[in-house]
Amino acid sequence: MSEENVREENVTVIGLGQMGAALAAAFLDAGHPTTVWNRTAAKAGPLVARGAAHAAGVAEAVAASELVVVCVLDHAAVHELLAPHAEALRGRVVVNLTTGSPEQARESARWAEGHGIGYLDGGVMTTPPGIGDSANMILYAGGPELLARHRATLAVLGDPVDLGADAGLASLYDAGLLGLMWSVFGGWLHATALTGADGVAARDFTAVATRWLKTVSWFMTGYAEQIDAGEYPGADATIDVQVAAIGHLLHAGEERGVDGRLPRLHLELMRSAVEAGHGGDSYARIIEAFRK
Template identity: 60%
Template sequence: MSSDKPAVTVIGLGSMGSALAAALLDRGHPTTVWNRSPGKAEPLVERGARLAATPGEAVAASPLVIACVLDYAALYAVLDGEADALAGRTLVNLTSGAPEQAHEAVGWARERGADYLDGAIMTTPPGVGSTEMMFLYSGPRAVFESHRPTLAALGDPLHLGENPGLASLYDAALLGLMWATMTGWLHGTALVGADGTPATDFTPVALRWLTAVGGFLTTYAPQVDAGRYPGDDATVDVQIAAIGHLIHAAESRGIDNALPELLKAAMERTRDAGHGSDSYASVIEVLRARKEEG
């Protein structure tokens, strides 16, 4: 194993943790691993990883410790007693969780003398190691920059800001966008499929349309920030009429309409709030209003 690159420790060898360790090995990083079930480390050891007998031994082996375990409770259960080993090291936590948990983890790490970065993995295990896949990080920029070259072995590292909860918050927001997009595509696929169009024929057209939708987002983002929504392209009133055609077509073909009905309801609330002649971006006003009401 090459020693010209910084050593790294990976705690947790589920599917994702194993992929992280493999990517580090591929880039020549001396890699120490630990897992509660040591048998999961065997394929990595065969590739040159070092298996630590205890979490403390694993942490002590490297200046950078990457944790990818089930949840924050598991993180604390594994590392809570390793204060001496953690002191002076950087813990990068790629465990899924809430922004509030990331804030708590900062204090937990600080008490043990460790720097802390929170992270989110925006890919599945097969995508780890690809420069096309985003890894989101939040926390001290200086800490991030000092380890950026190593983190780049996992994917494209993006620093979102000093607020430690940002990576988890972006993760939740982007997953919501993914689910909404995929469900919209599936609804459209079911709709055209009812008239005999295969998904493989519909999807290239859908992907081209998504490129145009990306342009709408670029247009709408400054409107959202400014709180002004000029209806220069298509107003909320126009969108309400258009989605009515979708609902009718789906209903006529026996396709579930829960998603478009939900979208229509949001548009109608936006219209009723006085934004009928504004752009679709004004829907954010009713989404924010629901938060305030709660």
């Protein structure tokens, strides 16, 4: 496919909720002829005004493009919409950006393979306003060769990250990364409440906190090596030391009337490791508590 053809590759977007509409808009902004369809036809209006073609039904939407991007409520809706058009989809590529479980993604991939349909499952790691920004990731799994073929087109949505041939990995990473996000948000909000009790502005504390997170990411990279090796040397900071440190956090929170449930959970996990004889290990050892 020539560079010019890649630039002008036809794309269909099925599902025009906030995310689907943002995906279609990004394709239009990049110059791709874009066909759209949604159960509620009125949602296509703003995109049609920007140059999108409005398909009268799913069959027409599928026929319009080799690359069919689907972003609807759930995987049940995906199958309801696409299953009647399996033969028309043969030889085309479905990019499923609908949120779901790894098991659902693998089931969809098997269905697609059985009908001769290319399939990529995706995880959109941003909210609709972030679509089109290359700083944001879109995770893809299920067909590295398909992603390579359509990378230039899909890159207009965000940075395409290839997770390999297992179609379930985009959903699995998505779930894990969202869990990480909520944990970071929770820790930051607790810390912001703590410092705010002494009059520190959230903006001021956050400026220091985001810098600290760069150091935390350095720790994570080292701990990942320990986890993969199954060995947790406490050369940087042992769990014993961190049990003592978290006591100061709890005391500061109690003095300021800040809810201490989150740090108490961390303390519980640390104490369990110490009681099991692992107080001299690194914090990475705590992964064993989650595995149980």
